Amino acid sequence: xxxxxxxxxxxxxxxxxxxxxxxxxxxxxxxxxxxxxxxxxxxxxxxxxxxxxxxxxxxxxxxxxxxxxxxxxxxxxxxxxxxxxxxxxxxxxxxxxxxxxxxxxxxxxxxxxxxxxxxxxxxxxxxxxxxxxxxxxxxxxxxxxxxxxxxxxxxxxxxxxxxxxxxxxxxxxxxxxxxxxxxxxxxxxxxxxxxxxxx
Ligand SMILES: C[S@@+](CC[C@H](N)C(=O)[O-])C[C@H]1O[C@@H](n2cnc3c(N)ncnc32)[C@H](O)[C@@H]1O
Numbered sequence: 015x016x017x018x019x020x021x022x023x024x025x026x027x028x029x030x031x032x033x034x035x036x037x038x039x040x041x042x043x044x045x046x047x048x049x050x051x052x053x054x055x056x057x058x059x060x061x062x063x064x065x066x067x068x069x070x071x072x073x074x075x076x077x078x079x080x081x082x083x084x085x086x087x088x089x090x091x092x093x094x095x096x097x098x099x100x101x102x103x104x105x106x107x108x109x110x111x112x113x114x115x116x117x118x119x120x121x122x123x124x125x126x127x128x129x130x131x132x133x134x135x136x137x138x139x140x141x142x143x144x145x146x147x148x149x150x151x152x153x154x155x156x157x158x159x160x161x162x163x164x165x166x167x168x169x170x171x172x173x174x175x176x177x178x179x180x181x182x183x184x185x186x187x188x189x190x191x192x193x194x195x196x197x198x199x200x201x202x203x204x205x206x207x208x209x210x211x212x213x
Contacts, residue, residue, distance in 0.1 A: 018086065018107070021129045021175025025087035029065060039125055039153070042202045043068045046122060046153050047075050049210060053149050055120040056080065061108045061140065062126020066094030069101055082118070084111060086129075109135040113143045120149040127154055128179050137192035144213040150194055152209045153202075155179045185209045 015023070050058060050072065056079050060069050063083030073081060081101040085091050086108070094103040106112050108123070109132050121140040130136045140150050156162065162179050169176040180188070182199040186209060189197050194211030201207050 017129065017131050017169075017175045017177045019175070020173055022086050022088075024174045025064070025085075026089040029087060029089035029093050039206060040067065040071070042153050042206050042208070043071050043124065045202055046124065046151055046208055047072050049151060049208065050120055050122065050149065051075055053120065055149065057117075057119040058082070059084065059113075059118045059121050059143070061111075061121060061123040061136070062086070062129065063094055063103065064090050064124075064126075066097040066101070066103070068122065068124050069094065069098055073098060073101075084108065108139060111139045111143060115142050116145045116148075118143055118148060119145060120151065122151040122153070124153040125155065127152060127185075129175050129177055131177050133178075133180075134188060134191065137188055137194075141193045141213055146213060148213045150189065150211045150213065152185060152189070154185065154207060154209070155205060156181055156201075156207050157205050182207050182209060 058079055059082040061084050063069055063085050066083060069081050069083055083094050083101060083103040084106050088105055091103050091105045108130055121144055127133050156179055166178050186197050186199055189211045197211040199207055199209035
């Protein structure tokens with residue numbers, strides 16, 4: 015199995031565990047949700063949306079916002095749909111998204127890019143589906159270089175489809191390469207960061 019098949023199988027099996035039901039990183043989501051609210055986002059898609067934990071939090075903050083989600087795992091998609099019947103949740107691959115160009119105000123991606131074997135393809139797709147001046151927001155795992163190196167080695171032994179974690183500088187460079195501008199990042203905790211840019 016490649017990492018994408020492992021991710022799909024793992025998240026199909028574990029879609030209803032308690033940690034997934036409540037979202038992995040709800041502290042981070044409070045902060046990323048505020049960033050998007052401050053930018054006046056009214057039409058948001060969350061990529062690798064899992065069971066919809068972040069979308070549910072954003073919906074509480076702004077019940078009028080139009081919400082969409084995309085996830086590779088059928089079971090995660092089903093859970094998101096049950097949780098947020100008003101949202102448009104689609105099963106699909108971030109590296110090849112089934113959406114038209116320029117249709118979203120903002121694209122977020124929480125704790126999913128480290129599962130993507132070709133993150134540069136996912137970021138190019140995020141750029142494509144965003145309207146001009148739209149916001150991209152990436153929330154990810156990180157750590158000192160030795161820890162990232164260890165994690166990236168460990169991922170090769172692990173059945174969860176995790177592929178690689180990146181430093182903030184690496185993620186900023188990937189966003190730039192994908193065509194984004196005005197890129198900023200900051201740590202949220204010692205092991206997680208948010209990186210934001212504009213199309
Ligand atoms: C660690 S979970 C995070 C879920 C959710 N964003 C959260 O923070 O609770 C990673 C999610 O990314 C999804 N995923 C992994 N690879 C993907 C891909 N290529 N395209 C879309 N979703 C993907 C998985 O199915 C899983 O739901």
